[in-house]
Amino acid sequence: MGECENHQVEGQAVYQIRVQGRLDERWSDWFSGLTVTVESENPLGTTMVGVIDQAALRGILNKIWDLNLALISVRRVEADGGEQKEEETK
DSSP states (O other): OOHHHHHHHHOEEEEEEEEESOOOGGGTTTTTTOEEEEOSSOTTEEEEEEEEEHHHHHHHHHHHHHTTOEEEEEEEEOTTSOEEEEEEOO
């Protein structure tokens, strides 16, 4: 099995989602257990990080839409924090 096939079988990845708006850690449960933190360099920005699959990612993006938050970026990162793939959304 190739490396790509192994990744598809696992189905989960670490995502970093940045939004414009201030949310605190109390939102973590509503966002499927993602770690929610206010950005220190941008007090009006919030970063959410967690291990999720594509279906959960879609659900989280829908919740961001429902809250009328501006999506700054979605990044797929490796577990050690290194960036694997970047998918910027404006």
